[in-house]
Amino acid sequence: MKPEVAIMWFRRDLRLVDNAALYQALRQPYPVIPLFIFDTNILDKLSNKNDDRVQFIHAAITNMHRQLLGVGSSMWVYYGTPLQVFQQIMEQFYVQSVYTNTDCEQYAIDRDKHVADYLQQNGASFHSFKDQVIFDGSEVLKEDGTPYTVFTPYSKKWKALLQPFYLKSFPINPISNNLWQGSEKAIPTLAEMGFQPNHTIFPPQQVTNELISSYHLQRNFPAVNGTSRLGVHLRFGTISIRNLAAKAQQLNEVFLNELIWRDFYHAILYHFPHVRAGKAFKPIYDQIEWRNDEAAFEKWCVGKTGYPIVDAGMRELNTTGYMHNRVRMIVASFLTRHLLIDWHWGEAYFAEKLLDYDFAANNGGWQWAAGSGCDAAPYFRIFNPALQTEKFDKNLAYIHQWVPELNSFDYPAPIIQHEVARKRALEVYGRVLKNKMR
Incomplete structure (x- = not known):
């Protein structure tokens, strides 16, 4: 039997x-x-x-x-x-x-x-x-029962609903009481599954209280070790979101807000199936006339656009499987606004390269950058990479780490001038959005 x-x-x-x-x-x-x-x-x-x-x-x-x-x-x-x-x-x-x-x-x-x-x-x-979330898609809703599509009111409701039991750990002790007991089963090796073992060093599972406490002061500076690097652990659940949120609640509201963004983007997937299917949250943006220049896309991928902050970010991604969050916004804005390349291309590239790839967060971030998402950057907000560098890597420490040839003849000229790209993006986006208003 x-x-x-x-x-x-x-x-x-x-x-x-x-x-x-x-x-x-x-x-x-x-x-x-x-x-x-x-x-x-x-x-x-x-x-x-x-x-x-x-x-x-x-x-x-x-x-x-x-x-x-x-x-x-x-x-x-x-x-x-x-x-x-x-x-x-x-x-x-x-x-x-x-x-x-x-x-x-x-x-x-x-x-x-x-x-x-x-x-x-x-x-x-x-x-x-x-x-994997504190609140699922059905729990944080407007008074009329409809989902939030803007982060700030969502986060206020999230915090208002939060009670201690939501962050309480599930006790599993002693774990052996009801587990199947039997002989050891072998785990398939990476090689047996067709993958090649390597020796990647992954970010640690722990984050110090000091880093969380100073997160709001340091999080935007890519040359500083000011972010938790816990994305891969949250993605695969090797740490508990409840434990991390409890710590953030005590130490730093800005850090807690970053965890709330995760819940927000997961709630968007829950309520809007067309987003899960890869469509723009705002359908009008599916009509953008992207240039989709393959040669320009390749330069963006390998970090040879002639914009140092963009190139540093892409090289960091290609080398480590990680990119600083502020730089993610800059490179995504550059691809979609400066180069007018479909955000799906960038989303797919990040999906291939990021250790912490999570569809909800990745899709949400790319649609934010492209202007097509919920609570997204408006179409007329176009990051100036030079100003972003001045604000967040003024001494070029991050850029020099990843673009050592910056001041040599080996470094390429800008792929397009910022003002030319800005004007072109405003025209392309403007044509679609003006049609919407008619």
Whole structure:
């Protein structure tokens, strides 16, 4: 007779502490199998077989596996499609229930529906919980029940609704009480999945109180170590958003606001399916006549536009998988306003390169820069890279780090003059928006 079990399906919540779904799974009566799936529906689309994000996930899973071995259990890790994996598990066990944490991206929504339908057809239940945000899309609404599309009133309502229990950790101790006990299962190696191991050093999971306390003073200066670099850990859930928000609430409201932006952009995905599908939040912006010059795009990608702050940012991204947030805004504005290249191109490039890539935040940031998003920069606000440099890298410390040839003949002339680009962007954007007003 097949054993009866429950399954804890990890996805972007790669930790054994303060995990909402794991807490719920361990409270039900059946032994819990900890499961992770290297999803071939996702991995097969990655052309870069040195992808650091896959290595990060693999390292996080390996760390969880070691912790579970210490209490007589282990991670069950598969390489395949989720539906195939659950079919395989159902051949071995009577699965009573599956517990997981909610993901609001479109692929995840579709995937979970297919898996939940399959489980229901086979007598198993599917339970999904909020874990990667403080408030989900249905919780912070206007008085009339409609969603906010501007950040400031959203953040005020968010803070007004916040009660201590929203930031309380989910206790999982002792974790071994209700875990499936058995022999160790081997984790597929990166090589077995077609990826090449490398030795990338990832940002630490901890951030000091001192950095959070001074965040509002230092966050805009890319040459200063003034940001947390926790994006990759929030993206894959190796740290708890609740613990971080609780610390931010005590130490720095500006830092807390950055976490609220995450909730805001996830709420936008929840309420506006056309954004999840890749459309402009403001549909009129889908009519922009982009130039989409491939040669100019390539220069932007490799950091050879002749605008030092832009080139420094792109080189930092290409080298490290990270870019300072202020610089992200500058390079995105430059691509969409100066070069008039479709924001989707930049969004896709960031999706390929960023360690902390998160669809909600990436899409929200790019649409903000392009003017097409909710609460976005107006079309007539066009960053001047020289002024941005003067304000945020006055001594060129960041630029010299990434553009050492700045003052040599090897450095290219500007790809376009700022005033020419500004005038052209105003004309192109203006034509579309004037048509809207007619």
